[in-house]
Amino acid sequence: MTQYEHVRRPAAAGMFYDGEPERLETSIRGYLAKADPEKPSGPVIALISPHAGYPFSGQAAAYGFKLLGPQRIQRVLVVAPSHRTRFHGVSIPSVEAYETPLGLISLDTKACNNLLTQNTLFSNVPEAHGQEHSLEVQLPFLQVVLKDFEMVPMVVGQLNGSDSKNIAKALRGIIKQDDVFIASSDFVHQGPRFGYVPYNKNIRENIRDLDMGAVDLILQKDSPGFMQYVRDTGATICGSAPISILLDILPEQAKGTLLTYYTSADVLGDETETVSYASIAFENGSGWD
Numbered sequence: 001m002t003q004y005e006h007v008r009r010p011a012a013a014g015m016f017y018d019g020e021p022e023r024l025e026t027s028i029r030g031y032l033a034k035a036d037p038e039k040p041s042g043p044v045i046a047l048i049s050p051h052a053g054y055p056f057s058g059q060a061a062a063y064g065f066k067l068l069g070p071q072r073i074q075r076v077l078v079v080a081p082s083h084r085t086r087f088h089g090v091s092i093p094s095v096e097a098y099e100t101p102l103g104l105i106s107l108d109t110k111a112c113n114n115l116l117t118q119n120t121l122f123s124n125v126p127e128a129h130g131q132e133h134s135l136e137v138q139l140p141f142l143q144v145v146l147k148d149f150e151m152v153p154m155v156v157g158q159l160n161g162s163d164s165k166n167i168a169k170a171l172r173g174i175i176k177q178d179d180v181f182i183a184s185s186d187f188v189h190q191g192p193r194f195g196y197v198p199y200n201k202n203i204r205e206n207i208r209d210l211d212m213g214a215v216d217l218i219l220q221k222d223s224p225g226f227m228q229y230v231r232d233t234g235a236t237i238c239g240s241a242p243i244s245i246l247l248d249i250l251p252e253q254a255k256g257t258l259l260t261y262y263t264s265a266d267v268l269g270d271e272t273e274t275v276s277y278a279s280i281a282f283e284n285g286s287g288w289d
Contacts, residue, residue, distance in 0.1 A: 004095075004096040004097045004104065004106075005096065006094065006095040006096050006097075007095055007096065007097045007098070007099050007104065008093055008095045008097070008098045008099065008129060008153075009099050010099055010100050010101065010136060011130065011131045011132070011133065011136060012133040012136045012137055013100065013101050015053070015133075016051075016052070016053045016054065016133050016136075016137050017053065017054045017058075017137060017140060018054070018101075019101055020101065021101045021102055024100075024101050024102060024140055025102060025140075025144055027054060027058070028054075028058070028062070028140055028141055028144045029144065031054070031058045031059050031061070031062035032062045032065065032066050032144070032145070034059060034062070035059065035062040035063045035066045035260075036063075037063040037064070037066055037067055037259040037260070037279070037281070038257055038259060039067075040067060040257065040281060040283040041283065041285075042255075042283040042284055042285035042286075043071055043178075043283060043284065043285070043287050044064075044067045044068060044071065044180065044281050044282065044283050045179070045180060045181065045250075045251075045254065045282055045283065045284050045287055045288055046180065046181040046182070046183070046246055046250065046254070046281070046282040047064040047065070047067075047068075047180070047181075047182050047183070047279065047280065047281055047282070048064075048183045048185055048218070048239075048243060048246065048278065048279065048280040049061050049064050049065070049138055049141075049182055049183070049184055049185075049279060050184075050185065050186045050187075050277040050278065050279070051080065051133060051134040051135075051137045051138065051184045051185070051186060051239075052137075052186055052264075052275060052277065053137075054137070055267070056264050056267055056275070056277065057186065057277040059260075059262075060260050060261070060262065060277040060278065060279045061137075061138075061141055061277075061279060062141070062279075063259040063260040063279040064259055064279040064280070064281055065141040065142065065144075065145050066145070067259075067281055068142075068145050068146060068180060069145050071178070071180075072178060073146055073149060073178055073179070073180050074149055074150060074178060075108055075111075075149060075150045075151065075152070075176060075178075075179050075180075076142055076146070076149055076150075076151050076152075076179065076180050076181075076182060077151075077152045077154070077171065077175070077179055077180070077181045077182070078135050078138055078139075078151060078152070078153050078154065078182045078184065079154045079155075079156055079181070079182070079183050079184065079242040079245055079246065080132065080134035080135035080138070080153075080154070080155055080156065080183075080184035080239065080242060081134050081155070081156055081184065081185065081238050081239045081240075081241060081242055082128050082132060082134075082155050082156060082157050083132060083133070083134060083238065084127075084128075084131055084132060085125060085127045085128040085132075085157070086157060086158065087123075087125045087128060087157035087158065088121075088157055088158050088159075088160070089120075089121040089122060089123060089156075089157060089158075089159070089163065089167075090115075090121055090122050090123075090154045090155070090156050090157070090167055091122075091123060091124060091125035091128040091129065091154070091155045091156075091157065092112045092115060092116055092122055092123075092124060092152070092153065092154055093124060093126070093129040093153060093155075094124045094126070095107065096109060098136070098139060098151065098153060100136070100139050100140050100143065101140070102140050102143040102144070103143065105139060105142075105143065105149070105150075105151050106150050106151070107150065107151055107152065107153065108150040108151065108152050111152050111174045112152055114173075114174055115152075115170055115171075115174065118170065118173070119166070119167075119170040121163060121166055121167050121170070122154075122167075122170065125155075125157070128155045128157065129153075129155055132155055134155075134184045134185075134238075134239065135153055135154075135155060135184060137184075138182055138184055139151075142182075152174070156241045156242050156245070157241075158241075159241050159244070164223060164227075164241070164244040164245050164248050165223075165248050167245050167248075168245050168248035168249035171245070171249050172249060175249070175288045176288065177287045177288055177289075178287055178288075179288055181246060181249065183239060183242040183243050183245070183246040184239050184242055185237060185238060185239020185240070185242055185243055186237070186238055186239065186275050186276065186277060187211045187214065187215075187235075187237050187261075187275075187276035187277065187278050188207055188210055188211050188214075188235050188236055188237060188274075188275070188276045189236040189238065189273075189274075189275045189276075190203070190207055190236070190273065190274055191272055191273025191274060192272075192273065193273050194236055194273065196234065196236045198210070198233075198234070203265075203271045203274070204263065204265055204271055204274075207263060207274060207276060208261075208263075208276075210233060210235055211235075211261065211276045211278065212261075213229060213233070213235075214226060214229055214230070214235060214237060215258055215261070215278060215280070217229055218243060218247065218256060218280060219256040219257075219258065219280070221247050221250050221254065221256065222247065223244045223247035223248045226240070226243065226244060226247060227240065227244050246282075250282055250284075251284050251286075251288065251289055253284055253285070253286075254282045254283065254284040255282065255283055255284070256280055256281070256282045257280065257281050257282075257283070258278060258279075258280055259278075259279040259280065259281055260278070260279050261276070261277070261278045261279075262276075262277060263275065263276045263277065264276075264277075
């Protein structure tokens with residue numbers, strides 16, 4: 001096994017997902033067995049995947065990751081939001097691998113260094129990675145489904161103006177035909193704890209309508225429209241920046257499909273505070289052409 005000098009150790013194991021390897025893999029395979037996503041007509045090139053604790057969002061995530069099984073994928077680009085650290089642009093960690101209870105994932109350090117040296121929107125902000133769960137929770141699913149792959153991990157901070165388009169342009173310079181792009185995001189967070197209480201009645205129905213307004217723009221691949229919708233409604237979609245980058249990089253012919261959607265109210269039965277989870281896949285017959 002390759003020895004790495006600099007490894008990002010797991011921070012969410014034992015909290016967002018099981019920290020014991022056998023139980024973790026068993027739980028993931030259970031979610032995958034229950035997932036029944038619509039089968040794409042072409043290769044899946046990108047997913048929007050949730051990042052809550054597995055008891056809440058694991059089943060939604062499984063709908064997307066299950067579609068990756070039949071494909072030959074050697075590299076994954078993961079773009080996730082920063083929940084704890086404010087900074088501008090995209091941070092790529094100065095490590096050689098990520099670790100989860102299921103083992104190590106090598107970084108494509110050449111691609112990472114290319115982005116860091118060629119574009120000022122990319123930098124290394126160490127505190128953006130240490131305790132951030134939004135990227136990490138995607139990795140055990142990828143390890144179970146893909147086994148062996150390289151990764152380009154990116155945590156996104158604040159974006160302004162044309163930043164999303166410029167980041168997407170830089171990523172087009174490194175993306176390969178058979179790569180998969182993962183945008184990590186939950187959807188609307190509502191309730192007093194989140195400082196967002198847009199509805200006092202028919203909460204579940206109204207939140208679904210609010211989420212579906214965003215999903216419709218995502219499926220249209222309308223990055224400016226999606227971001228304007230988030231601003232106009234105040235919709236608390238924590239991964240709106242990663243989603244915007246994804247929409248700006250997608251090939252023109254890529255087709256999106258909403259695979260599954262539910263909220264934490266469907267898990268707990270309590271509408272007082274809810275978080276929404278969606279899995280969305282994008283396919284393109286010629287891959288990342």
